[in-house]
Amino acid sequence: MTAVLNQCTAEIGFILSTLFRHGSSRRRVCSSSGRNGKAPFCSRSSWWGHLFQGRYKALPVDGCGDYFSTVAAYIHLNPARIKGFDFKESKLEEHVWSSYSGYLWLRKRPEWLCVERVLGCAGLADTPHGRKSYRATMEKRLLEMRHSSEPWKVDEAWNKIRRGWCFGDDTFRKSMLERLDGSLGSVRRDSVSGDEVAMHDEAEAERLVCLGMSALNLEEDDLAHMIKGAPAKYAIAWLVRKNTSVRTRWIKDRLQMGSATNFSAYLRRVEGAQKSDWGHAEFGRIKGIKLPRR
Known part of the structure; x- marks a missing residue:
């Protein structure tokens, strides 16, 4: 009606x-x-x-x-x-x-x-x-x-x-973003406007960053003291990139990675790391995070 x-x-x-x-x-x-x-x-x-x-x-x-x-x-x-x-x-x-x-x-x-x-x-x-x-x-x-x-x-x-x-207002917008959680998974992203997807993905990306830091036993202050190209940062970046469409600049800024040249190459490197390779231990803990199906 x-x-x-x-x-x-x-x-x-x-x-x-x-x-x-x-x-x-x-x-x-x-x-x-x-x-x-x-x-x-x-x-x-x-x-x-x-x-x-x-x-x-x-x-x-x-x-x-x-x-x-x-x-x-x-x-x-x-x-x-x-x-x-x-x-x-x-x-x-x-x-x-x-x-x-x-x-x-x-x-x-x-x-x-x-x-x-x-x-x-x-x-x-x-x-x-x-x-x-x-x-x-x-x-x-x-x-x-x-x-x-x-x-x-x-x-x-x-x-x-x-x-x-x-x-x-902000409360209403947050409520709408929460509702998107249950709908974007079954809808093509190019069929909805950019603003709503961007806002939803940034919120989801922040949630994934927190999950990744928890899995690696990291605190917020640790990001500033780690080297910009630390494997832990790339492991978390892989988690965010795989599950959202936020811009690379957002990921770099959030994880304090600087310019992070060859960003995509390092993501592939950490994903394909074998035992004793650079990033293998960090990626293993990140990959073990259980995410709900959407």
């Missing part, structure tokens, strides 16, 4: 805000909406190709604080961010492919549109007074955009919505 909260289409874009029942799949719902809407749209318009360029973005939003209302305003102000919007003559409520007019007038509200959540985040009720207050808030934001040389940057949070993979 989903409730559509607001929508807005632009000349080349589509934004839809939906409230998903806990446990439902955003990927499945969004894929279905794009797939099932393609044929009727192409038939009516005589245009052919991938609807919405075959892409969608599902952005998890923190339900606490002002995050939800910020996203709602971002969607409703979308027409004004398009180059060429006439701030003197054009009105947000006249944009036919936006749900904004449904927030202002009951007669223009489709049955599937749920306004209570967005209005509630602003401390408003779905009453004539509440709808009037919401309109005043949007017109105030619109005035700010009108007097800005870069209307699309009026609110710094908008860039986080456009470029980020989730929108919320």
Whole structure:
């Protein structure tokens, strides 16, 4: 079950805000909406190709604080961010492919549109007074955009919505990263955005570093006193490289390895070390670490 909260289409874009029942799949719902809407749209318009360029973005939003209302305003102000919007003559409520007019007038509200959540985040009720207050808030934001040389940057949070993979405070982001633990293992890494994979992998890499140091009986201070090319460091680096996709620079900095030239060659050397070879003892203890299957 989903409730559509607001929508807005632009000349080349589509934004839809939906409230998903806990446990439902955003990927499945969004894929279905794009797939099932393609044929009727192409038939009516005589245009052919991938609807919405075959892409969608599902952005998890923190339900606490002002995050939800910020996203709602971002969607409703979308027409004004398009180059060429006439701030003197054009009105947000006249944009036919936006749900904004449904927030202002009951007669223009489709049955599937749920306004209570967005209005509630602003401390408003779905009453004539509440709808009037919401309109005043949007017109105030619109005035700010009108007097800005870069209307699309009026609110710094908008860039986080456009470029980020989730929108919320640190606690919310950590919660989302923990949920990724159970999903990235079965999903191709190139099918999800770089930011979420990078953040997840850095957290996982840090966990592996701690496991490796524990297996080798090392303390954090020991890293600074060991030589930069110590076999113990390369053994831990092998563990991180094998199980995450963090950058080599991250591994070198975390293990205090300096420039560590021929990094990949030394990883292969420690992995293939035979008894009495350089790194064999350290690698054996690292390889013995039991990691949960993903």
